[in-house]
Amino acid sequence: MTEQDFLPKSYSNFPDNGFVKWKAPSNIALVKYWGKKPVQIPANPSVSFTLDTCATTTSIAFTKKDEQEAFSFDLLFEGKPREDFKPKIQTFFERVEKYLPFLKEYHFQIETSNSFPHSSGIASSASGMAALSMCLMDIEKQLNPEMDDTLFYTKASFLARLGSGSACRSVKGDLVQWGAHENIPNSSDEFGVPYPFEVHEVFKSYCDTILLVHKGEKQVSSTVGHNLMHGHPYAETRFQQAFDNLDALKPILAKGDLEGFIKIVESEALTLHAMMMTSMPYFILMKPNTLEIINKIWEYREETKVPVCFTLDAGANVHVLYPLNHKEEVQKFIDQKLAQYCENGQYINDQVGKGAVEIKG
Incomplete structure (x- = not known):
């Protein structure tokens, strides 16, 4: 798949409101990604274990609004407003709008929490952006019910990468590879793919x-x-x-x-x-x-x-x-x-x- 595959042609359904909720895990790279090109393109490929316990749970309640000139959202982290998180969400929305053109049609009430303490020194950007991207793709699937699972998950990984590079490795499990590599089929700089080769049970x-x-x-x-x-x-x-x-x-x-x-x-x-x-x-x-x-x-x-x-x-x-x-x-x-x-x-x-x-x- 390429970037063009993630540009929706049209939507067949526009619900007035709705609610979605997803949990996405963190991941730990075995071969590390360090260094990137614009926009969120890795300088080298990587592969990671998808984790399980360390995860972010995000819900979005969405309501159709009249004015469609700006993004509209509220954000609660661990049940409390976090204004300092909002600029990152705003930047993310600006970055992904052409792939999710419904973003200005709705007001979003975003609530998110981590299974690990925010101050624990564990990066939450991977799990957080993956969970947010899964929610947004869930909404898009309601607007376009014909979407198949391959596009759903691949586009979710693509969007997550635009929020935080390593987040693209948190959509699937158990081993995920990200970054174009001539010896790895279907590998891409734009999204993560399930590791395509044989993996022994021990891993x-x-x-x-x-x-x-x-x-x-x-x-x-x-x-x-x-x-x-x-x-x-x-x-x-x-x-x-x-x-x-x-x-x-x-x-x-x-x-x-x-x-x-x-x-x-x-x-x-x-x-x-x-x-x-x-x-x-x-x-x-x-x-x-x-x-x-x-x-x-x-x-x-x-x-x-x-x-x-x-x-x-x-x-x-x-x-x-x-x-x-x-x-x-x-x-x-x-x-x-x-x-x-x-x-x-x-x-x-x-x-x-x-x-x-x-x-x-």
């Missing part, structure tokens, strides 16, 4: 315990970080590394090769942060406790041979990844050795999930 129930090392706001936003890849001395080498790692992952994911998986995933995480440390201006998002946890994981894996590993997003928190059949022993390890490095001892147990779901009623 379909993988666990992810998110250690909340630092719950404050990052000193450098991801948007700024992405932009610092322009002119970065190691950018082209890094982009090629991502392409190569996606090729290398194909047999690893097919065979259930945990040793190969660990090497690529941990290398990708450290490369992401190496790009931050070597940009100009340079910055460090890891905290001392991030490094303590990494070293503890390495020691534990060497001593026990349990296939546990880590990955990082663009922050200080550590995602501890491990197969479901090792959950009991890894949980003990986390409680006894790692929780002490988390802010207030807090962590969130999550696992690979299936993507966005509609909430009835």
Whole structure:
């Protein structure tokens, strides 16, 4: 599909009002996306586990209005008005209006909440924009009931990307690939696709315990970080590394090769942060406790041979990844050795999930 496929020709139905509600999860990249071109086009392809527990639930009540010159919406986050969130929604609406021309026809009452604390240091933009896009596509499907599921979900991923790049990987599960790659069928810079190759059963129930090392706001936003890849001395080498790692992952994911998986995933995480440390201006998002946890994981894996590993997003928190059949022993390890490095001892147990779901009623 291309951008042209997402431009609606006409609508056969215009309800006066209605209500939609969707839940969309966060995701954690295995091969990282870092660096982008306008508008929200990735500089390199990526692949991620769709999560399950860490999710955003969004509802929209929509009512037809008389004047159609401007966008009209109210926003409640966790039950309270959040005026500081509204400019991002306004920008998103402006960006997607040509693909959703009904946006100025209605007033929208948007209510959204996260299953994790907003200040937990977990990025909510991916789950938030995915949930909002699912709601808007649900409304469009009411206006155009003939729309098929392929267009529905692909366009939802396309729209979510225009709100937050990685959000396009939160529409489907359990593994989602985003970014054009000549060796990955149907891959696109404009939307995420379910990973098209064989995946061993071990990876379909993988666990992810998110250690909340630092719950404050990052000193450098991801948007700024992405932009610092322009002119970065190691950018082209890094982009090629991502392409190569996606090729290398194909047999690893097919065979259930945990040793190969660990090497690529941990290398990708450290490369992401190496790009931050070597940009100009340079910055460090890891905290001392991030490094303590990494070293503890390495020691534990060497001593026990349990296939546990880590990955990082663009922050200080550590995602501890491990197969479901090792959950009991890894949980003990986390409680006894790692929780002490988390802010207030807090962590969130999550696992690979299936993507966005509609909430009835």
